[in-house]
Each structure stands twice: as C-alpha cells, then as structure tokens.
C-alpha cells in the first residue's frame with residue numbers, strides 16, 4: 001500500500017500503539033476486568049435468586065437496566081449517523097474521526113443489548129424470541145432491528161478498516177506472527193488497485209446509505225417500546241424523533257470526550273485538531289437546541305392541557321421533593337450549558353467543550369432515568385400499596401454493579417480496539433490543516449525551542 | 452340461524468356441560484385425589500356452589516367433589532384455544548362492596564399466593580373532590596383489545612376465543628413488557644422463587660399454578676373451575692354477592708345467589724366499563740355505587756393497621 005507523506009507520518013506516529021500493548025493498557029484492562037467481575041457476581045446473584053435482588057418491583061418494572069439500554073443504543077446510533085454522513089458527504093476534515101465514531105457504534109451496540117437482556121426474567125428462555133416470535137410486538141421489532149443494525153455497522157466498520165489492514169500488513173510491524181497473519185487475512189488481499197478502490201468506496205457508500213435511515217428507524221422503534229403503551233409521559237407521538245435526536249446528541253458528546261481522551265493519551269493533536277472540537281461543538285450546540293425544543297414541547301403541552309395522568313408525572317418531575325433537582329440538572333447541564341459554552345468564543349476550547357460534553361452525557365443519562373422511572377411510579381390505577389419498595393424505585397447495588405460493569409465493558413472494548421487498529425485511520429487521510437493552523441504549530445515549536 | 456336460536460343453543464350447551472361436570476364431579480367424589488392441582492382439598496362440610504342441570508345454583512358439600520386434575524386434564528393447545536362457544540364476562544356491583552376482602556383471600560388460597568401477592572385487589576376510589584369514596588374490587592379485565600397481548604414478543608400471553616386473557620408461564624420470558632403495557636397494573640411478577648411446593652406436572656395456562664420464578668402472572672378468571680361447572684372463587688367467596696360471573700353469549704350472569712340477564716342488569720343499574728376511553732374493551736363491567744348497602748367506613752374500620760395504611764390518604768381527605 002502506497003502512503004503519502006502525511007499518511008506515513010500519521011502511521012509512524014501511531015505505530016507504537018498497535019505494536020505494543022503497554023503497561024498503561026494492561027493496567028486499565030485489569031481495572032475494567034475487575035469491574036466486570038464484580039458485575040458478574042451481581043449477575044450471578046440475580047440469576048440465582050431472581051430479580052428480587054434488584055430494586056425493580058411490580059410498579060416500576062424496569063429500572064437502571066433499561067435506562068442503560070437506551071443510553072448505549074443511543075450512542076451507537078449517533079456513531080452510525082455521524083460517520084455515515086461524514087463519509088457520504090466526503091467531509092474532508094471528518095476523516096480522522098470517522099474511525100472513532102464507528103468504534104463507538106459497534107461497541108455500544110454490543111454493550112446496550114446486554115442491558116435489555118438483564119431485564120429479562122428467564123435467561124433460559126431467550127431463544128423463544130426466535131422460536132415463537134410474534135411480529136406485532138415492538139419488542140420483536142426491536143430484536144430484528146438491532147440485529148440488522150449490528151450486522152450493518154460491523155460491515156461498515158470493517159469496510160473502512162480493510163485499507164488500513166493492508167497498511168498494517170505491509171508495514172513489517174514488530175508484532176507476533178498470529179497478529180500479522182490476522183491483519184493479512186483481514187485485509188482480503190487489498191493492494192490499492194483501481195478496481196479494488198472503486199468497489200470499496202461503492203460498498204462503503206451503499207452501507208452508509210442503508211445505515212443512516214436504519215439507525216433512525218431502530219432508534220424510533222426503541223422509543224416505541226414506550227410510546228406504544230398507554231402510560232402518561234410515554235404515550236407521546238413525538239417520542240420517535242425525540243429519541244433519535246437525544247441519541248444523536250448524547251453520541252456527539254461521547255465522541256467529543258473520546259476524541260479528547262485519545263488526543264491526550266496518544267498525542268494525536270495533529271489529527272484531532274482544535275477545529276474538530278469546534279466543529280463538533282457547533283454540532284452539539286445545534287443538537288442541543290433541537291433536543292431542548294423537543295423537551296420543552298413535551299413538558300409544556302402536557303403541563304398546559306394538564307390531563308390528570310400527565311399532570312401526575314409532570315408534578316413528580318418538577319417537585320423538588322421528588323425529581324425536581326434531577327430535572328433541573330438534566331435540563332441545565334444537558335441543554336443550556338452546552339449551548340452557552342459553544343456560543344461564547346472564549347469558552348470554545350477543546351478542554352471546556354470536552355468537559356461540558358462529558359457532563360452533558362451524564363445529564364442525558366439522567367434524562368433517560370426521568371423518562372422511565374417517574375412514569376412507572378405513576379400508574380393509572382392508584383397504587384395503594386404500603387410496601388415502600390413497590391411505591392418508589394431505588395436501584396440496589398447489583399444494579400449499580402452491573403451498570404458500572406457495562407461502562408467498564410464499553411471502555412475495555414475501546415482499550416482493546418485501539419491496540420488492534422489505529423485510532424486515526426491512516427489510509428485516505430488528508431492534510432486538512434489550514435495554513436493558519438500550520439503557522440500556529442510552527443510558532444509553538446519555536447516557542448519551546450531553548451534559546 | 453337466528454340470533455335467538457344461537458343464544459338458545461349456547462344456553463343448552465352451557466347447561467349440558469354443567470350437567471356433565473356436576474355428574475362427573477359427584478361420581479368421582481369417592482376417588483382418591485392425586486392432589487397436584489392448585490385446588491386444595493376443601494374440608495368436609497364446606498359448601499360449594501354448583502350450576503345444576505336446569506340452570507339453578509345448588510349448594511353441595513364439597514366432600515362430594517374431587518378437585519383432582521382429571522377434571523381439567525386438557526391439552527396445552529386446548530388451554531390456549533379456550534372453551535368453544537363461550538364468552539365469559541364479569542360484573543362487579545360497587546354498591547354492595549364493603550371491602551370484606553373475602554374475595555382477595557379466597558383468590559390467594561386458591562392460587563397458593565402469599566398474602567402480599569394480590570391478583571385481585573380492592574382499591575378505595577374517589578373520582579372527584581366532592582364525590583364520595585367507594586370500594587373498588589379490581590380483577591384482570593380480560594380486555595377484548597388487550598394491550599398486554601399486543602406487546603408480548605413470544606405469545607406467552609394470549610387471548611382465547613372464550614374471551615379470557617391468560618399467561619403461559621412456561622413460555623413467558625419475563626421481559627415485563629406486558630406489565631408496562633397494562634394500564635390497570637393487573638400483572639404481578641415472580642421476583643423470587645415462589646416455593647409453593649406444588650408439582651407442575653399438570654400445569655397448563657388454565658391452571659396458572661404453580662407460579663414460576665421470573666415470569667408474570669395475574670387473575671385468570673379461574674377457567675379450570677369454569678370447566679368443572681364451578682364459579683370462580685372470588686364470586687363464591689364474597690358474602691355480599693358483589694361479583695357476577697357468566698356468559699355473554701347466553702346473556703346471563705350469576706353471583707351465586709341470583710341469576711340475572713346481563714343486558715338487563717347493565718341497563719337497570721347503569722353498568723359501565725372502567726376507563727372506557729382507553730379503548731381496551733374490558734370484559735368486566737361495573738355497576739355504580741348508588742344506593743349503597745354499607746357506608747364506606749365499614750370497610751375501613753375493621754381493617755388491620757397495615758391495611759388501613761393503604762387507604763389513609765383517601766380517608767383523611769374525607770375528614
């Protein structure tokens with residue numbers, strides 16, 4: 001594989017990251033595995049003793065698990081849509097971040113469904129979903145949609161990787177034999193011939209065209225698990241687009257944070273430039289506005305018309321003794337601050353944007369919690385139950401342990417994957433820095449030169 | 452066939468099955484019971500209400516009955532299809548309820564449920580600020596357009612031709628989607644091992660028992676009792692005749708004491724369905740609490756403390 005000088009520098013720079021696993025990576029791997037082990041124990045308890053070990057009960061039948069499910073699946077869809085759009089519209093500055101977005105897509109579509117499985121009371125009967133499927137159930141739609149989407153996004157990532165695998169194969173990397181063989185097998189004999197190039201680009205574009213509408217559909221189907229019920233706070237026509245937007249928004253935040261972390265860790269300042277943060281910051285701001293608009297419409301309409309059931313949920317959400325503070329947090333940190341920070345030029349720096357994005361992601365997690373739990377705590381027929389745990393949901397340690405195990409799995413996959421492929425795609429990379437940025441770099445270098 | 456004739460045929464069938472059931476049950480009375488069914492042996496001298504061959508309710512000593520499964524040995528397929536030609540319906544007379552809770556305990560005994568698990572519960576409702584509260588027994592509504600059935604991904608909960616909505620707990624994967632979808636909070640989940648100590652050799656969706664960990668269950672209108680020509684336990688247990696049970700095809704319902712025409716009852720007493728606006732089309736009607744037999748406090752004062760706690764909010768609003 002021929003590389004131009006810019007690509008060669010990019011490759012040489014990242015070469016050590018895939019050649020050596022490194023102490024730091026080992027440390028994190030063990031750390032994450034430890035968390036996963038704790039989660040594994042919690043899972044064992046849940047299977048052995050039943051769902052009684054969780055905080056879920058007959059009114060609040062779903063809790064943290066479904067919140068995590070929506071959260072991760074949302075991130076995944078965002079990854080697919082962002083990378084798909086960047087690819088389709090040949091956005092040249094987007095090239096370095098496509099890989100990261102695709103990794104995010106795959107990893108979270110693996111982690112997310114684990115959480116919906118955790119909601120299932122009978123693991124031993126999971127195959128019934130395929131033996132006795134009922135097509136009118138939104139759950140069945142979801143199973144089909146996620147599986148299709150998973151296959152699609154794996155292919156999408158793989159297509160994008162083939163060229164790079166060819167680079168790794170030809171680079172005579174200092175790596176074990178099996179890894180070399182693997183790279184060579186995975187590169188499918190790609191040599192950069194004109195016809196190969198053409199096929200690859202075509203199939204990638206095709207996949208992007210399929211994946212973008214697919215992720216919108218899958219995201220909507222996910223929202224319909226709630227929207228199709230007769231519950232206040234769920235039974236809403238805007239739930240489909242609302243979920244799509246929230247997914248995109250939170251995914252955009254995760255992408256920014258991931259960029260920041262890798263930029264620091266692997267010194268990728270030349271590839272994840274300030275411009276990337278600014279552009280993604282703008283994207284985040286626009287999405288924040290859209291998402292804020294949906295949130296406002298949702299709350300405002302049900303508050304204004306104040307049907308009994310809607311009212312009950314709204315009162316819970318805005319009452320400081322119940323979820324008021326969380327609602328405030330979710331909306332201020334999740335909508336207002338990201339918009340302000342990006343709008344003000346002074347604060348529009350990679351560090352600030354990343355920090356705000358990180359907090360926003362947490363706020364969006366909280367928001368999902370606020371969608372699920374208060375509604376389930378407001379059944380149409382009065383509860384009249386004296387068992388506190390049936391009236392009000394509070395997550396137990398196994399649920400938290402499994403939540404953190406999920407996050408650890410997410411991060412572990414990232415760690416392992418970034419040791420297998422370069423985080424910045426090497427082939428097809430272009431030098432998109434503006435003259436201005438080059439000049440700035442130059443000045444910086446001179447600055448640090450000893451007098 | 453004209454409508455009349457169909458109805459007539461339906462009634463004849465009903466009587467025929469009831470007759471066969473009665474004869475069979477009595478005949479089997481002496482047989483030893485291989486008791487693995489959900490019904491406990493009723494102690495001698497306990498009375499059971501039966502529908503006699505000429506359509507009347509008779510009371511007989513339960514020792515003549517054998518509740519063993521041979522009466523309800525039906526295939527799993529039959530349990531899914533339902534009893535042909537029937538359309539079960541229930542009417543609850545709110546004017547007669549004083550929260551005696553006999554229905555709740557009978558149901559729990561019948562289905563081997565622990566005290567905290569109520570398939571049938573009694574709520575204290577108050578519809579408007581000035582409106583007076585009333586006791587409101589709530590079973591499963593066996594809706595004709597059931598939201599729970601719509602969402603089940605594996606056909607574990609289903610609608611039968613006789614109108615009942617049942618759960619096959621050998622099929623249920625425990626996703627709880629049906630619980631989220633049911634607007635009436637009817638369903639309960641087995642959060643822990645039920646430990647009822649009953650074999651599930653004869654389990655069908657009709658028997659609902661034994662419960663299984665990680666699956667959903669709910670009021671089933673006791674179809675296995677119906678097959679034997681018996682009324683559901685809540686109906687017979689209520690001292691005030693609150694529950695009427697019957698067949699819409701025959702247009703008759705009975706509370707054990709009196710057998711009346713369903714349409715006439717609904718017409719005379721202004722029968723309605725709970726939250727009609729949800730469009731679920733319940734198979735259960737309520738008769739409004741007009742001309743009540745008991746003051747509402749009667750059902751509150753005699754309750755043990757922890758049960759009083761449930762209704763405190765509503766009662767306090769009254770004071």
Ligand code: SF4
Pocket residue numbers: 602603604605606607608618622623624625626627628629630666667
């Ligand atoms: S919990 Fe069981 S019955 Fe309910 S929807 Fe899931 S599989 Fe069906």
